[in-house]
Amino acid sequence: MKINRFNKSLLNTDWFTGWLFLSPFLLLWVYWFFFPLLQSVGRSFQSVDLLKIDQATFNGITNYINVFKNPEFLQALKNSFLIVAIAVPVQTVLALVSAMAVNVPLPGRVVFRTLFSIPYITSPIAVTTVFMVLFRKGNVLVTLLSKLGFPDKTWYADIHLALPFIMLVYIWRNIGFYMIIYLAGLQDIPKELYEAATVDGADELAKFRHITVPMLKNVTFFVVTLGIISAFQIFDEVAAISRYGALGSPAGTTSTLVTYFYQYGIRYRDIGHGSAAVIIFFFIILAFTAIQKRIVKPL
Amino acid sequence: MKPLKIIRIYLVLFVLGLLFALPFCYAIYTSLLQMKDVDKIVKLSQLTLENYIHLFSSKEYALRRWYTNSIIMTAIIVTGNVVINSMAAFALAKLKFKGQKVVSFIVVATLMIPYYIILMPVYIKMAQLGWLNTFRALTVPYLTQCIYIFLLRQFFVTIPEELLDASRIDGLSKAGSFFYIIVPLSKPAFISMIILNFTGTWNSYIIPSTMTSKQDMYVLVVGLNSLKDQFFERTNIVMTGVVITTISVVILFLFLQKYYVQGLSQSGIKG
Numbered sequence: 001m002k003i004n005r006f007n008k009s010l011l012n013t014d015w016f017t018g019w020l021f022l023s024p025f026l027l028l029w030v031y032w033f034f035f036p037l038l039q040s041v042g043r044s045f046q047s048v049d050l051l052k053i054d055q056a057t058f059n060g061i062t063n064y065i066n067v068f069k070n071p072e073f074l075q076a077l078k079n080s081f082l083i084v085a086i087a088v089p090v091q092t093v094l095a096l097v098s099a100m101a102v103n104v105p106l107p108g109r110v111v112f113r114t115l116f117s118i119p120y121i122t123s124p125i126a127v128t129t130v131f132m133v134l135f136r137k138g139n140v141l142v143t144l145l146s147k148l149g150f151p152d153k154t155w156y157a158d159i160h161l162a163l164p165f166i167m168l169v170y171i172w173r174n175i176g177f178y179m180i181i182y183l184a185g186l187q188d189i190p191k192e193l194y195e196a197a198t199v200d201g202a203d204e205l206a207k208f209r210h211i212t213v214p215m216l217k218n219v220t221f222f223v224v225t226l227g228i229i230s231a232f233q234i235f236d237e238v239a240a241i242s243r244y245g246a247l248g249s250p251a252g253t254t255s256t257l258v259t260y261f262y263q264y265g266i267r268y269r270d271i272g273h274g275s276a277a278v279i280i281f282f283f284i285i286l287a288f289t290a291i292q293k294r295i296v297k298p299l
Numbered sequence: 300m301k302p303l304k305i306i307r308i309y310l311v312l313f314v315l316g317l318l319f320a321l322p323f324c325y326a327i328y329t330s331l332l333q334m335k336d337v338d339k340i341v342k343l344s345q346l347t348l349e350n351y352i353h354l355f356s357s358k359e360y361a362l363r364r365w366y367t368n369s370i371i372m373t374a375i376i377v378t379g380n381v382v383i384n385s386m387a388a389f390a391l392a393k394l395k396f397k398g399q400k401v402v403s404f405i406v407v408a409t410l411m412i413p414y415y416i417i418l419m420p421v422y423i424k425m426a427q428l429g430w431l432n433t434f435r436a437l438t439v440p441y442l443t444q445c446i447y448i449f450l451l452r453q454f455f456v457t458i459p460e461e462l463l464d465a466s467r468i469d470g471l472s473k474a475g476s477f478f479y480i481i482v483p484l485s486k487p488a489f490i491s492m493i494i495l496n497f498t499g500t501w502n503s504y505i506i507p508s509t510m511t512s513k514q515d516m517y518v519l520v521v522g523l524n525s526l527k528d529q530f531f532e533r534t535n536i537v538m539t540g541v542v543i544t545t546i547s548v549v550i551l552f553l554f555l556q557k558y559y560v561q562g563l564s565q566s567g568i569k570g
Contacts, residue, residue: 009472011472011473011474011475012467012472012473012474013473014394014395014396014473015396015397017390017394017472017473017474017477018390018394018396018399019390019396019398020474021386021387021389021390021394021474021477022386022387022390022391022402024382024383024386024387024442024443025383025384025386025387025443025448026402028383028439028440028442028443029405029409029443029445032417032421032439032440033409033417033440035420036417036420036421036424037412037416037417037420039417039420039423040416040417040419040420043419043420050423053423053427094315097311097315098311098315101308101311101312101315102312104300104308106305106308106309108312109312112312112315112316114553114556115316115319115320116315116316116319117552117556117559117560118319118323118549118552119319121498121502121548121549121552121559122502122545122548122549123501123502123504123520123523123544123545123548124502124504125502125504125520125523125524125527125544126520126523126541126544126545127322129523129524129527129537129540129541130322130323130325130326130538130541131322132527132531133325133329133534133537133538134322134325139338140338172318172319172322176319177563180560180563181563183560184560184563204304229413233413233415235415235504235505236504236505239504239505239508239524240524240527243527243528243531258415261415262415262418262505265418265419266418266419266422266509271419271423274419275419278415278416278418278419279416281413281415281416282412282413282416285413286411289411
C-alpha cells in the first residue's frame, strides 16, 4: 500500500523531478548566460557606448570591418597565435617528459608529482608577480641569464622580451595540469606491451616511439587541442604586467585577443567594437573546439 | 632497472623540480626578510614574520578585508555549485523525461563557449541592477557551472541502477533516492568538484576585477594585483602578499590531491 501512495506522488515521476531538479540551473543559465550571449551577438552589429546603452544604433558589419582594419587587433591576433604556436608545443613536451619521469616507480616520485602539480593551482596573478620580481634588471637570475647571452634588461618591460616572458610564466604554470592528464594516459597503457617489447629486445627509445607515443595518441590530441583553446584565452598574466599602461603593454607587444576586446569593450566603452572582437575570438576558438569535441565523450 | 636509467630519471626530476620549486622558495624566503635584506642570503635568526603581521594589521592595506571577501565569494559559489549542479546532474544521469536531451546539449554546448563572450553584457546587467561592488555581482552568475554538471553526471551514471530500484521498492521517491542513495555514494566526485571549483574561484581575476572598483570589495587576487602595482619596490611585502594568496589553495590541494587527480581524469577526457 505504501508503495502505491508514492507512485502517485509527483516527486516519483521522472518528468516532474527532472524539471524540478534542473530548474535552478536553467533559470540561472537563461538569465546569466543565454540572454547575455544573445546581447553580445546583437551588440556586435550596433554602435553603442557603455554609458549610453539605450542609444544604440544598428550599423551592420561596420564593427567587424573596423576590428579587422585596426592594426592593434592584427597585433593582438599575431601575439595570440605566437603564444599558441610556442607555448603549446613546449608545454606538451615538458608535460609528457615530467609525466614519464613521475610514472616510474622510484622512491620520492609522489613528492615530485605533488611539486609539479602545484603551479597550476596557484593564482596566475601571484605567479606572474613572483616572475616579475625574478626577471627584474638587477636580480640574480637576469644577471645569470645575461651571462648566457640574454639581454640584461627587465624582461616584462622590454618590447622584445615581454611576450617571451608571458609565455614563460604561462608554460611554467600549465605543465603540471597536462602532466596529470598524461599520467592518467600512461597508466592506461598495458604493462604487457612493454614486457613483450623487452623480450623482443627493443631498447628504451624504440619502446617510446613504438608503444608510448602511439598509445598516447588520443591523450596527446586532447592535450594539444585543450592547450590551444586555453592559450588563446590568456588574460591574467598580461593584466598583471600592465602596471601603468594599457593592457598589453609595453606598447601592445603582449596584447592578446582577450585583452584587445577587454580594452575596447570595458576600458574604451566601445561595446559594439568590443563585442565584434569577442565574436571573432569565439569563432577562432570554435574552430579548434570543433576538433576537440570529437574526443570529449558526448553526454 | 639499470642504475644509469635511474640516475637519468632522477636528473630529470631534480632539474624540473628545481624549476618548479625555485619561484615558490624565493617568494617564501623573501616574505620572511626585512626590506634591507631582499636578494641577500641571511642567517636563519634574521628571518622574521614581521611582514605578515604588518600586512594583516596595518591600516595601509585592506588585506584582512580582501581575505574575508575571497572566503565569502568562494564559499557562496562552491555551495551553489554543489547544490545546483548535483541536482541537475542527477536529472540528466538518472531520470528519463522529454526535453532531457535538449538540456544535455545545452550543458555541452556551453562548455564550448569561452566565458569572455558574455563578460560585457553581464557587466552591463550588473551595472543596471546596481549590483557592481557587491557580492551579488561576484557570485550570482557563477552559482552553477556547466563543467561541473558534466563532471558529476559522468560519475552518477556509473552508480548501478539496481541500487536506485531497490531504494524505490523500499519506499523512496525519485527525489528521495537522490538524497539518500546518490549523494552519499558520490563523495569522491563531490570532493573533486569542490577542489576544482574552489581553486578556480579563489584564483579568478578577470571577473572580480571587472565587477569591483572599490578597494573594500576587492578579493585577495585583485587586492594582490593592486598591492603589487602600488608597492612593487617593497619586494618583501609583495612576496608576503603572494604567499598569503596562494597558501590556502596549496594547503587544500596537499590534503585533497588524490581527488584532484581523479577529478581531472574522470571528466571524460581519458583517451
